[in-house]
Structure formats: structure tokens, C-alpha cells
Amino acid sequence: MQQLINFLFRNKHVLLFLLLLIISIGFTVQNRSFHKSKFINSANFISGGIYQQATDVESYFSLKAENKKLLEENSRLRKLLVNTEIQEQNRKIVNRNNYKVYSAQVINNNYAKRNNFLTINKGTKDGIKEDLGVISSKGIVGIIRNTSNNYATVLSVLNSADSRINAQIKNSNHFATLVWDGVDPNILQLINLPKLANIKKGDTVETNAYSNIFPEGIPIGKIRDYNLSENNNYYEVDIELFNDMTNIKHVYIIENKNRDEIIALENKANE
Amino acid sequence: MNRDILKYGLQFIVVVLIQVLILNQIDFTSYNLDPYLYIIFILLFPVQVNRSLFIFLCFLLGLTIDMFSNSGGIHATSCLIIGFIRPVILKFSFGTSYEFHQLKITQSELGSRITYFTILIVIHHLLLFIQDYFSFTYIIRILLQTLYSSIFTLFLIVISSILLRKRAK
Incomplete structure (x- = not known):
């Protein structure tokens, strides 16, 4: 017993080191393999608060550009609205009211690493939940990953380890998976697009509704380049994002009100 | 003792803020550069502790x-490992008797200081990028990024350590 205590005492640095090493590797593995890392993320009050303060100061410098962006979006939506009214006499518009939309400010944005996250200043207090879709005025941004009371982290589409988003070619029902290879923040990749899909450069890629996260038809980007994969059954496509992921200040969070119901139904079917 | 806690506590906060609010926000990665200046806290921490x-x-x-x-x-894993092996690297760069000479890293000879910085920075960056990519298919990219980023971090840390010494005098 005495020897054991002596041994522990002599090697206490090594033991502390090994203990902490196991803990930190545990955090890394947890962040990789399980969907949510519960403890170490920027949606807590310390890092969220610091990012919020920094954004408050910084946002004054980009007010003009942000205003312009919002005005452009407003005019685009206004145009859509005006044109809808004209057609309403001969076509019935069905308002499904399936989606809730929240707005938020981005308080931290990474795009330079391989696995990027954003932090936004809305949390569970404002009704934000995990797995909601996040878009900007131009296209998709990512999916909510962790939430705290006042903040949430967003798994960016620029996350080469985890981000897998369902996408489809506009005006066709062929769907594929959107991933990122970690090189250029403007270029994403579509994988598993069937060879049967008839695509050409410049085609628009948008979200499809299969994932129940995004509504159908949110723009993603346009096809920049494509070639057949080695076994010749699927296309490998490079997509140029509509969104400038390096410059995002305001985002919208979209909640599909029927998602829980759909998932419950699908789980039942799988049992 | 209390003054030391205050001093190093403040240093800790300052390096973290510089790293997350400034260096992490600038897009260096297009050039494979990722400066991690914050490990200056580990590198310059007093030897007698x-x-x-x-x-x-x-x-x-x-x-x-x-x-x-x-x-x-x-980052926790990489920092932990360089913190653990620091005495070995200190011995290698400053000679075996560094502990008796009351070594102060900011006032040591530039050559051995750079050796010491370089070894720890390269180990830290290599561990970091290996964990970040988590795949051997990217081995070339990991090595390149380690090389470029280490040079950049080393540059920033040497400059900072020179500036810090001047202020101390």
C-alpha cells in the first residue's frame, strides 16, 4: 500500500497528464462521432457573450453594406409579392403555413478551417431548437447544432466532417448530397448524383424537402464543373455557392412545424 | 504570489482574446496559414513552476x-502534450543546467530560444492538424499546413517575445 502511494506520488505529473489527455481526446471523439458535443461549444454565456460584445462594436462599420443587402432582399421579396397579386385571379395560391421563420445576427463566423461553425445570438429562449435550418438572404448557411439560453451554434455547410445536406437540381427530381472538401469556401461538392440526371454547367442547385429541415427550393448555388466518378454511375459536381460564406451578418432560421410528426411516422415505419 | 496569479491570469485572458477575436477571424487558410499565437502563453511561462x-x-x-x-x-490535447514535454525541450535547447540558472526565456540567447520555440510550435501544429483532418489520405496537406503555419506562428511569437522583453527593461 505504502509503495503504491509512493508510486502515485512520484508520478503525479504523469498521472495528471494521462487523465487530462483522456479527457481531451474524449472531447474530440465526442465532437466527431456523436451528433452533439454537450460541453465544449461556443453557445455558452462566456464565449457567446464575448462574441456578442465584439460584434456589437464591429457591426457599426458594416451598417451601410448590411442596409444595402437588406434593401435588395426587400425589393426582391416585394417584387415577388406584387407579381403574385396580379396572378391571383387566375391561380389559387395555397398558403400552407408550415414553416416558422426567425431572424438572428451572426456573432461569430468561421470559414477558414476544415470544420467550421457559426454562432448566432438567438437561443432556446427565442424558440430555437437543434436541427433547424439556417439560411441567409441569398441561400443556405447551415443547420443548428447546439443551443443555450441566448445563443446557438450553427454547423456551417463549410464543415467537411459533418455537413451532409440533401440537394436537388432545379426543375428535376434527381437528388444528391451536398458536401465540402475543405479547400475553397466558395466551392462545394455534390456527390451521389445519378448518371441519369441531365445536367449542364450553370444549372441551379437547390434544397429538397426530403430532409424535413429546409423547405423545398432554397437556392444553394450553380454548377461550375462536373465529371463522372470512377465507377461511372454517379456524377461528381462542383458547385459555386450563391452565398458569400465569408460575409454573413444576418440569417433566418426556419422551423418545419411538421418535422416531429414526420420523423415519428418514419420511425414507426422503420420498426 | 497574488501578483503572479493576477499577472498570468490577465496574460491568459489577453492571449485567448487576441487569438479568437483577431487571428481566428482573418482568412489566412487560403494560403495554408493558420497562426496560433496563443501558445506563446505556454512557451513563455516561467520555468520554475x-x-x-x-x-x-x-x-x-x-x-x-x-x-x-x-x-x-x-487544442486541449495539443497544448497538454507540448506542456508535458516542455522540460525535455528546454533541456535540449538551453542545456541540462537551465533550472539552476534561473532561466528567463524572454532574456535568453536568441539562437537557443528560436530552437526551443520551433520544436514546440511544430509539435503543437502537427498534432493539431492531424486531429483536425483525422485521416491519412490528407497527409501531404497536413504536413504542408504544419510547415507554413509553423513558420508564421514562429514569426509572430519571436516578434512578440522581443517586444515583451523591451517593455520589461
Whole structure:
């Protein structure tokens, strides 16, 4: 017993080191393999608060550009609205009211690493939940990953380890998976697009509704380049994002009100 | 003792803020450069210190950076390992008797200081990028990024250590 205590005492640095090493590797593995890392993320009050303060100061410098962006979006939506009214006499518009939309400010944005996250200043207090879709005025941004009371982290589409988003070619029902290879923040990749899909450069890629996260038809980007994969059954496509992921200040969070119901139904079917 | 706690506590906060609010926000990665200036805290930490405390501080520093950058525990692991092997590298760069000479790193000879910085920076960056990519198919990219980023970090840290010494005089 005495020897054991002596041994522990002599090697206490090594033991502390090994203990902490196991803990930190545990955090890394947890962040990789399980969907949510519960403890170490920027949606807590310390890092969220610091990012919020920094954004408050910084946002004054980009007010003009942000205003312009919002005005452009407003005019685009206004145009859509005006044109809808004209057609309403001969076509019935069905308002499904399936989606809730929240707005938020981005308080931290990474795009330079391989696995990027954003932090936004809305949390569970404002009704934000995990797995909601996040878009900007131009296209998709990512999916909510962790939430705290006042903040949430967003798994960016620029996350080469985890981000897998369902996408489809506009005006066709062929769907594929959107991933990122970690090189250029403007270029994403579509994988598993069937060879049967008839695509050409410049085609628009948008979200499809299969994932129940995004509504159908949110723009993603346009096809920049494509070639057949080695076994010749699927296309490998490079997509140029509509969104400038390096410059995002305001985002919208979209909640599909029927998602829980759909998932419950699908789980039942799988049992 | 209390003054030391205040001093190093403040240093800790300042390096974390510089790293997450300035360096992490600038897009260097297009050029394969990722400066991690914050490990200057580990490199310049006094040599004569309780080793358990130092190891724990390294872990805490890495974990704080991880928290801000949503990266799991990759910074914590890398910092912990360089904190643990620091005495060996100190012995290698400054000679075996560094502990008796009351070595102050900011006032040491530039050549051995750079050796010491380089070894720890390269080890830290290599561990970091290996964990970040987590795949051997990217081995060339990991090595290149380690090389370029280490040079950049080394540059920043040497400049900072020179500036810090001038102020101390």
C-alpha cells in the first residue's frame, strides 16, 4: 500500500497528464462521432457573450453594406409579392403555413478551417431548437447544432466532417448530397448524383424537402464543373455557392412545424 | 504570489482574446496559414513552476480555445502534450543546467530560444492538424499546413517575445 502511494506520488505529473489527455481526446471523439458535443461549444454565456460584445462594436462599420443587402432582399421579396397579386385571379395560391421563420445576427463566423461553425445570438429562449435550418438572404448557411439560453451554434455547410445536406437540381427530381472538401469556401461538392440526371454547367442547385429541415427550393448555388466518378454511375459536381460564406451578418432560421410528426411516422415505419 | 496569479491570469485572458477575436477571424487558410499565437502563453511561462499546475493550465488554455472555435478537444490535447514535454525541450535547447540558472526565456540567447520555440510550435501544429483532418489520405496537406503555419506562428511569437522583453527593461 505504502509503495503504491509512493508510486502515485512520484508520478503525479504523469498521472495528471494521462487523465487530462483522456479527457481531451474524449472531447474530440465526442465532437466527431456523436451528433452533439454537450460541453465544449461556443453557445455558452462566456464565449457567446464575448462574441456578442465584439460584434456589437464591429457591426457599426458594416451598417451601410448590411442596409444595402437588406434593401435588395426587400425589393426582391416585394417584387415577388406584387407579381403574385396580379396572378391571383387566375391561380389559387395555397398558403400552407408550415414553416416558422426567425431572424438572428451572426456573432461569430468561421470559414477558414476544415470544420467550421457559426454562432448566432438567438437561443432556446427565442424558440430555437437543434436541427433547424439556417439560411441567409441569398441561400443556405447551415443547420443548428447546439443551443443555450441566448445563443446557438450553427454547423456551417463549410464543415467537411459533418455537413451532409440533401440537394436537388432545379426543375428535376434527381437528388444528391451536398458536401465540402475543405479547400475553397466558395466551392462545394455534390456527390451521389445519378448518371441519369441531365445536367449542364450553370444549372441551379437547390434544397429538397426530403430532409424535413429546409423547405423545398432554397437556392444553394450553380454548377461550375462536373465529371463522372470512377465507377461511372454517379456524377461528381462542383458547385459555386450563391452565398458569400465569408460575409454573413444576418440569417433566418426556419422551423418545419411538421418535422416531429414526420420523423415519428418514419420511425414507426422503420420498426 | 497574488501578483503572479493576477499577472498570468490577465496574460491568459489577453492571449485567448487576441487569438479568437483577431487571428481566428482573418482568412489566412487560403494560403495554408493558420497562426496560433496563443501558445506563446505556454512557451513563455516561467520555468520554475509547479509542474502539475502548469500541465493543468496548458489543458485549460487549449480547452478555452476549443470552446470558442467549436473544435472538440483538439487544442486541449495539443497544448497538454507540448506542456508535458516542455522540460525535455528546454533541456535540449538551453542545456541540462537551465533550472539552476534561473532561466528567463524572454532574456535568453536568441539562437537557443528560436530552437526551443520551433520544436514546440511544430509539435503543437502537427498534432493539431492531424486531429483536425483525422485521416491519412490528407497527409501531404497536413504536413504542408504544419510547415507554413509553423513558420508564421514562429514569426509572430519571436516578434512578440522581443517586444515583451523591451517593455520589461
